[in-house]
Amino acid sequence: MKLSFDALKQQLKDREISLSHQRLKVLAFLCRSRGHPTADEIYLALREEIATLSKTTVYNTLRVLEESGMVQAIGIEDHETRFDLSPPDHGHFKCLSCGTVSDVPMDIQALFPEAMNHWRVDETQVNFKGICPDCLSGEEESK
């Protein structure tokens, strides 16, 4: 369900964000990344491609992408922000056992109560925590 890299490049152009080498790399990594990487994971992975990459650049880039609406910061964890490229039409589930963060398909746009129509909602996040099927079956086996 991810957008293609070329489509993302076009989005950058449309928003008049210059397509620097580093920004394209961060975007490409988010594009091919299955999970929801942290800033540090992005930094460590891209460092192999760009030896001079700075962590500040990763944070700067993520902030630019977030402000432009192309990337969403997920606050499902206590001391780490994860980043998601997908359009915000789903929730997130964090497994407390293995730590994986998965997508949960659902219509999060329809959640805000209509009765509160005097509020302007810019962003909606739905976060679940629990145990994923893999870890659940593992627990049963170990009994």
Next chain:
Amino acid sequence: MKLSFDALKQQLKDREISLSHQRLKVLAFLCRSRGHPTADEIYLALREEIATLSKTTVYNTLRVLEESGMVQAIGIEDHETRFDLSPPDHGHFKCLSCGTVSDVPMDIQALFPEAMNHWRVDETQVNFKGICPDCLSGEEESK
């Protein structure tokens, strides 16, 4: 819709958590607090009553209360955890203008997709961000 302080004290007893002076004070503060205070706000407020209060104690207490299920940690902000005493039958809304965090009544228990019945869900959080009515009307006036 908050629980009474006495009911909370009884909950502590039921869970075999000793009712130390500091823990009762933290609980009482959460009880009479309208908003969703941060650990630091709790610390600063209670410091006037307990001069020797340590920040570590506040964090320890909040962790005990959270693990017992009496308090919920809200991760709606980037670098600050807020704490909520109320039962988890509502979402939260953070105003990006004034920073207030409000309750949003809704049935968050029914959110998880039935199709994912192999997942064990322990916790659900729904976080909205946007502009509250007060700030919206303020913006209009300033035009």
Next chain:
DNA sequence: TCCTACTTTGTAATGGTTACATCCGAGAGG
């Protein structure tokens, strides 16, 4: 009173994130 376990306290460390000063590199204009 002594013993033991639990709680509180204060300080030091941790670690993700940001501020800031500096450096680089591409494009504009000469």
Next chain:
DNA sequence: CCTCTCGGATGTAACCATTACAAAGTAGGA
């Protein structure tokens, strides 16, 4: 080519909420 300019990239240092740890206090039981 040269130089000027400006946005982006870099690295270091700082920030700050949170946690680890060790020491000191406290309550209850024998």
